[in-house]
């Protein structure tokens with residue numbers, strides 16, 4: 179709960195920084211990436227890669243994916259890039275609720291048995307490696323070897339590498355070509371454009387219980403300028419602006435509040451809006467005004483596994 183929730187007629191805090199799938203807003207690129215990752219897992223493609231700058235929503239998208247996959251998929255998430263080879267296997271065993279093994283070899287055997295049992299039960303097994311850009315080459319190589327678990331027809335283990343754009347650069351190096359060639363599908367998340375920024379904010383507010391407009395058009399313009407359309411920065415700015423708005427007893431969030439929040443956070447404008455863009459923004463605000471649009475349910479394709 180935030181202090182301002184009641185004042186702004188919110189049931190819960192709209193701009194928390196946790197990757198909560200209940201609050202997910204899917205722009206077109208998010209939708210495409212999500213559908214693509216679902217396909218990669220359902221079709222047992224082996225490796226898939228999701229990249230994007232800090233705060234573009236990679237971890238949130240992965241959590242949404244795993245929630246959507248439900249109990250037909252067993253998943254393990256690793257987000258500690260500094261771990262050792264042995265640490266990686268211990269972590270995977272623990273995530274799959276398997277007893278610990280004393281050697282890497284025994285851990286690999288146990289994992290293999292587990293994967294075969296899951297295949298027989300009709301379940302996919304997914305390992306998500308978050309923050310993969312920070313992995314050592316040695317660990318990346320070990321992760322590549324994980325997809326050697328296979329039958330003659332399919333990969334037993336699906337690996338999703340998630341990381342900042344440096345990860346893509348790392349894979350471009352010639353010594354990484356074995357791993358690069360195994361990456362069957364790649365997706366990249368970018369910052370929101372202006373229209374998406376508005377829909378994102380409205381969608382989070384609506385999830386938190388506020389469906390009528392809270393921000394002025396100029397507040398949205400300032401928000402886009404200072405955040406560059408990055409969801410994490412949008413959240414921090416909005417949270418600050420709402421807190422100050424509450425303290426000043428302001429029922430509406432205007433551009434002054436966003437500017438003040440940006441100043442407090444030492445943010446400088448990321449996007450410069452020219453005259454033409456401002457005209458377009460105004461046009462957008464006048465013609466796409468209904469906050470309830472963002473409440474539309476997210477529908478994803480049903481899961482179909484190929485064997």
Ligand SMILES: Nc1ncnc2c1ncn2[C@@H]1O[C@H](COP(=O)(O)OP(=O)(O)O)[C@@H](O)[C@H]1O
Pocket residue numbers: 194195196197198201202203204205208230231232233234235236237238239409410413
């Ligand atoms: N598509 C989205 N829908 C809702 N919230 C999002 C979305 N993308 C990002 N966020 C919010 O922005 C913050 C940063 O997202 P995160 O997934 O941690 O980014 P990354 O992993 O790319 O650094 C999260 O706290 C989350 O609340």
Ligand SMILES: [Mg+2]
Pocket residue numbers: 236237238308309
């Ligand atoms: Mg992340």
